[in-house]
Amino acid sequence: MALIVQKYGGTSVGSVERIQAVAQRVYKTVKAGNSLVVVVSAMGKTTDGLVKIAKEISASPNRREMDMLLSTGEQVTIALVSMALQEIGQPAISMTGAQVGIVTEAEHTRARILHIETDRLTRHINQGKVVVVAGFQGISSIRDMEITTLGRGGSDTSAVALAAAIQADFCEIYTDVPGILTTDPRLVAEAQLMDAITCNEMLELASLGAKVLHPRAVEIARNYGVPLVVRSSWTDDPGTWVTSPKPQGRSLINLEIARPVDDVEFDTDQAKVALLRVPDKPGVAARLFGEISRQKVDVDLIIQSIHEGNSNDIAFTVTTPILKRAEAVASAIAPALRSQSHPNTDEAEVMIEQHIAKVSIVGAGMIGRPGVAAKMFATLAEAKVNIQMISTSEVKVSCVVDAAEGDRAVAALRQAFEIPENQRIGGQGDKGTRGEKEQNLLSSSTPNSQLTTPPPVRGVALDMNQARLAIRQVPDRPGMAARLFGLLAQHNVSVDMIIQSQRCRIVDGIPRRDIAFTVSRIDGENTQKMLTQVAAELGWGEVVLDNAIAKVSIVGAGMVGQPGVAAKMFEALAHNQINIQMIATSEIKISCVVAQEQGVKALQAIHSAFELAGSEKFVVPA
Numbered sequence: 001m002a003l004i005v006q007k008y009g010g011t012s013v014g015s016v017e018r019i020q021a022v023a024q025r026v027y028k029t030v031k032a033g034n035s036l037v038v039v040v041s042a043m044g045k046t047t048d049g050l051v052k053i054a055k056e057i058s059a060s061p062n063r064r065e066m067d068m069l070l071s072t073g074e075q076v077t078i079a080l081v082s083m084a085l086q087e088i089g090q091p092a093i094s095m096t097g098a099q100v101g102i103v104t105e106a107e108h109t110r111a112r113i114l115h116i117e118t119d120r121l122t123r124h125i126n127q128g129k130v131v132v133v134a135g136f137q138g139i140s141s142i143r144d145m146e147i148t149t150l151g152r153g154g155s156d157t158s159a160v161a162l163a164a165a166i167q168a169d170f171c172e173i174y175t176d177v178p179g180i181l182t183t184d185p186r187l188v189a190e191a192q193l194m195d196a197i198t199c200n201e202m203l204e205l206a207s208l209g210a211k212v213l214h215p216r217a218v219e220i221a222r223n224y225g226v227p228l229v230v231r232s233s234w235t236d237d238p239g240t241w242v243t244s245p246k247p248q249g250r251s252l253i254n255l256e257i258a259r260p261v262d263d264v265e266f267d268t269d270q271a272k273v274a275l276l277r278v279p280d281k282p283g284v285a286a287r288l289f290g291e292i293s294r295q296k297v298d299v300d301l302i303i304q305s306i307h308e309g310n311s312n313d314i315a316f317t318v319t320t321p322i323l324k325r326a327e328a329v330a331s332a333i334a335p336a337l338r339s340q341s342h343p344n345t346d347e348a349e350v351m352i353e354q355h356i357a358k359v360s361i362v363g364a365g366m367i368g369r370p371g372v373a374a375k376m377f378a379t380l381a382e383a384k385v386n387i388q389m390i391s392t393s394e395v396k397v398s399c400v401v402d403a404a405e406g407d408r409a410v411a412a413l414r415q416a417f418e419i420p421e422n423q424r425i426g427g428q429g430d431k432g433t434r435g436e437k438e439q440n441l442l443s444s445s446t447p448n449s450q451l452t453t454p455p456p457v458r459g460v461a462l463d464m465n466q467a468r469l470a471i472r473q474v475p476d477r478p479g480m481a482a483r484l485f486g487l488l489a490q491h492n493v494s495v496d497m498i499i500q501s502q503r504c505r506i507v508d509g510i511p512r513r514d515i516a517f518t519v520s521r522i523d524g525e526n527t528q529k530m531l532t533q534v535a536a537e538l539g540w541g542e543v544v545l546d547n548a549i550a551k552v553s554i555v556g557a558g559m560v561g562q563p564g565v566a567a568k569m570f571e572a573l574a575h576n577q578i579n580i581q582m583i584a585t586s587e588i589k590i591s592c593v594v595a596q597e598q599g600v601k602a603l604q605a606i607h608s609a610f611e612l613a614g615s616e617k618f619v620v621p622a
């Protein structure tokens with residue numbers, strides 16, 4: 001007999017017939033000898049409908065009232081599902097987030113779960129009832145009784161948090177697709193189902209636009225080792241397991257806001273190769289990285305920044321032993337790029353920087369918490385360490401710094417994030433080890449898995465809800481990134497890709513660089529306004545906003561240590577005449593910003609380039 005949490009999404013409870021089908025599945029699971037907590041979403045597109053009505057009354061509705069409104073959707077479903085269960089003879093009781101005791105922060109519309117009081121829940125379960133809980137909602141504290149919501153798509157998070165709190169044997173997410181696919185089947189009908197994916201891969205995919213799971217749900221599953229599976233509401237097929245490392249016995253207090261950083265990593269013996277002033281047109285990155293992969297040079301971070309005018313900078317890091325080979329490739333290619341470039345463009349140039357190191361903070365707890373990156377930059381600034389390159393993923397922020405400042409940087413970060421001295425840190429070769437660990441995790445936890453060598457790319461995601469901000473001419477000195485990201489954190493603006501240009505320009509006697517980053521589109525305009533207000537005072541140039549962008553990303557732990565993955569992605573884009581505006585990578589993902597109208601085409605081209613398509617076509621039910 002198992003204790004199971006099942007979550008049913010909006011489409012799965014979208015009509016009377018579907019609610020009855022859910023009740024049947026729940027009934028069958030109980031009859032098989034299990035105890036059940038069922039978490040449900042609002043019916044169909046109810047939440048969207050409520051948002052629309054609110055927007056007709058107010059352009060920026062009060063956030064407390066928004067929570068009051070949106071939480072009603074789930075309350076309808078819990079009552080109906082309980083009735084459907086009672087109707088077929090299964091004792092059941094519905095409970096709101098408040099009644100269960102899902103206590104959250106007092107942050108309306110984006111609250112994080114602090115803890116869950118399980119007594120009431122357990123009492124009902126022990127009486128043989130199925131408890132039907134409203135997903136997506138909580139209560140700010142038992143004293144204030146303010147209704148909060150967790151953010152759109154948050155029912156997945158409610159379900160996994162409940163599973164962690166009651167120590168359920170596993171958590172099942174029932175939805176309108178058969179599981180986690182290589183990409184969104186609404187955009188590529190031939191997307192293929194995976195039987196398993198590691199939590200780190202899923203964290204990246206979810207936060208890069210694959211809405212099949214709420215990223216915070218994956219984070220909780222990972223932190224508490226909750227076995228998690230995504231399955232279809234319409235069939236009995238096994239679905240996709242999200243595999244997590246062994247739990248570390250974390251406290252259930254401050255469930256979603258526990259220590260955000262698990263480790264500080266340090267990679268020495270790094271070098272940077274930058275190509276400055278390459279033409280801003282399709283095919284440039286493909287050409288460079290195509291040649292690099294033919295020479296079997298394994299690159300680590302890649303960034304491409306936008307620039308004023310019609311040229312870009314592309315930079316990448318390699319380990320020192322292969323620097324000579326990397327440099328030779330870059331130097332051989334530069335003249336060819338030069339002859340292609342616009343006659344008015346300055347000439348392409350190769351810049352090498354040796355003796356650099358990479359320091360990174362790692363931890364799933366930094367998702368959606370802009371304050372964590374800001375704290376890293378502030379800590380480095382206080383330690384007088386200048387940041388040369390920044391690369392971010394959802395679970396990691398890496399900064400390239402001068403090697404001579406590496407130890408100081410690591411010590412400061414460990415102190416700031418309270419990472420004990422004796423904790424293992426990375427170093428040379430750590431990247432490979434981590435990749436292998438991920439893959440072992442996958443194979444050991446899925447005994448029936450068909451996967452022997454996982455493909456380098458597991459999934460492709462598209463995010464059409466991003467905007468790009470660029471700040472021109474930011475003085476190149478310690479503390480500037482800290483100021484900028486401190487400001488963003490204060491305004492609760494989460495940043496994804498962050499890129500500093502490689503080129504320094506001297507303006508008014510001060511070396512300056514551009515910094516570009518992406519934010520959620522809804523934050524774009526306010527962030528631009530806010531930054532423009534402080535720009536003059538901080539000595540920054542213009543703040544430019546571009547809303548018409550799309551971000552397309554590939555994710556896979558198997559890409560670690562495999563040259564040629566980036567090249568293949570860039571070639572697929574070049575082949576389709578798609579210009580890359582920005583590139584940012586982490587160990588297990590590569591993201592490119594392209595023009596919005598080319599987003600879907602870019603996703604499809606990349607999905608097919610990595611041969612992820614299957615022979616079967618999925619039709620997602622309405």
Ligand code: ADP
Binds near residue numbers: 041174180185211212
């Ligand atoms: P629910 O209402 O059940 O929570 P969602 O609409 O939030 O369902 O999430 C399921 C949807 O996620 C699918 O219908 C699909 O269009 C989309 N999706 C995006 N990327 C993926 C992916 N990689 N695998 C599966 N589904 C995906």
Ligand code: ASP
Binds near residue numbers: 009042153
């Ligand atoms: N009903 C909420 C939403 O549509 C929560 C969820 O479905 O996960 O965002």
Ligand code: MG
Binds near residue numbers: 156211213214
């Ligand atoms: Mg959802």
